[in-house]
Amino acid sequence: MSGTDKRNFALAAMALAMAALLPLFDTGYWLALGVSLAMYGVLATSWAMFSGPTHYISLATAAFFGTGMYIVGGGVEILPFPVLVVIAAVAGAALAVLVGLTTMRISGVYFVIFTLGLAELIRQVVTWVQTTMGSSSGLYVLTEITESMIYWQLLLLLAVVYLVGWRINRSRLGLALRVIGNDETVAAHVGINTAKAKVILFVISGTVASVTGALLAPRWTYVEPTIAFSPMISFQVVIMALLGGVHRLWGPLCGVIPFMLLWDLISAQFPNQTTLLLGVAFLLIVYLIPNGVVGLIESRLKRRSSGNG
C-alpha cells in the first residue's frame, strides 16, 4: 500500500467515524436526511462501479432495491433480520447474473430500456402475487430496528462498497473494465472476456442495491410495490452519480450530497413537478458537466498546476 493510499484510508476512516456520530446529535430531520444520503451514496457508488467504466446506463437499481425490500417485508415474521439480509444479497446476485447474461450482448438504448422494464416487470409480478394471494397490495414490516441502526448499517455497507471498489481498481478486473470502456473490440482482442467482466460488476452493483433495499425495509413499516420498485430511485441514482462523476470511486458521493440537499428544497417548492424537474436536472448535468463535479474540480486543479509550472 502506497503512502497516498494510507493517507486516503486514514481520511476515509475519519470521515466515516464523524458521520457515525450524527444520531447522537439529532434523531429527527437530520438523521432522516443522513439515512437518505447514505442510501443514495451506496446506490450511486455501486451503480458507477458498473456503469462508469462500461458506459452502460442501467435503470435496474429499483428492481434490485425493491427485491431486497420485499424479501425483508415477506420474511420478517418468519426469519431473523440478518438472515433476510443475506437472502436479499443472494437473490440480488442471482437476479443480476440472470439479467447480466441475457443483456450484456445488447448495447446502448436497448440495455437502458430492458433494465427499466425489469423493475416494472418485477413490480407487476409482486403486485399480482399479493393480490391473488388475497392480502392487500402492501406488507407490514414491524421490527425493533430504529432509524439510527439503519443509518449505521448503511454506513457500514458504504465502507464495504468503497473497499471492494478500491480493490477492484487495483486488480486485473479493474484494468479490464477500463479497456472495455475505451474500446470493447480491442478489449476482446487482447484476451479480455468482456461479457464476464461486465457481468461480475453488474452482479456486484445488483447485490449491493438489493442489500440496501433490505436494510431500508424497516424504515417504512408498510412497504408497497409502488414505493419499493419506484423508477424514481433508478433515475435519481443515475443523476446523482453523473453529477458527481463516475470516473472516480468517490465521485458519486460528491453528487449525492449536493443533489439531496437541493432536491429537498426544490421538491418542497414544486411538489407536483418532481418528474419534470428531474428530467431537467438530468439534461443540465449531461450537457454542462459531462464529467461531473469531480471532473470539473480535477480540470481546474490541472489548469492551475500547469499555469504555475
Add this chain to the structure above:
Amino acid sequence: MLEVRDVTKSFSGLVAVDGLSFDLAAGQIMGLIGPNGSGKTTVMNLLSGELKANTGQIHLGNREISKLPAHAIARQGLARTFQIVRILPAMTVLENVAVGGVFGHARYWGPGLETRALEMLARVGIRHLSQTPATALTYIDQKRMELARALISDPEVLLLDEWLAGLNPTELTDGISLIGELRTEGRTIIIVEHVMDAIRSLCDHCVVMNSGRKIAEGAPAVVLSDRAVISAYLGDDDA
C-alpha cells in the same frame, strides 16, 4: 501453424470470403493481397474471431478456433493490428501497450509488466513517449504502439492489416526493417498490404484474393507476374 479450410463469409447476400483455404507454416511470413474490397480484412476478422465464418474451419496449432470468441483466440496466441488503428484514447502509451500483456497469451502483472511494456516500446522505437497520452501520438507512432501491444503477448501468429499504409517513404523503410526483424526472430506473420515492395522483400509466400476468392498462391515474384493477378489489380474482368 494456421490452417484455413473452405471458409466462407457473406454479409446479407454479399459473399466477402468465398471458400478460401490456405496453410501457414511456423516461422513463415505470408502476404495476403488483392484489390480493394476483395475480402482481406474480412479474412483477418475471421481469423481473430471478430467475425464468425458461415462455413469452413480454422485451426491454430491443433485447436479449432473458428467457433471460439475473440478473447479465447487471443489467449491461444493470435494477435493483430487493425487496418484503421485502434488506440485506447483515455490511456497513456505505456498503458496501451501493457494491456496486451495481461489477459492474453503471455501474462504479466506488477513491475514485470511495466518492464516488458517498456521493452516493447523500445523495440518499436517510441520508448521516450511512454507517459504521453495515446491521443497525442502521430499516426505512425499510434501504429507503432498498436504493434507493441500485439507483440507484448508473444503471439504464435501475428496479423498485420495494412500496417504500412499511410507512412511516408522514410517511415516506410523503418517499418519494413522492423517487420524484417520480426521475421529473423522467427515469428509467424500474415501481412495484408498494398505496398508491393514490402510484399516482395518480406514475404515467403503470397495468397492473392479477388472478390472473396483465392486467385493465385505462391512465391511473391511468381505470383505478382501472374496474368490473372495483374488483370485483377487493373480491374480487367475478362481475365
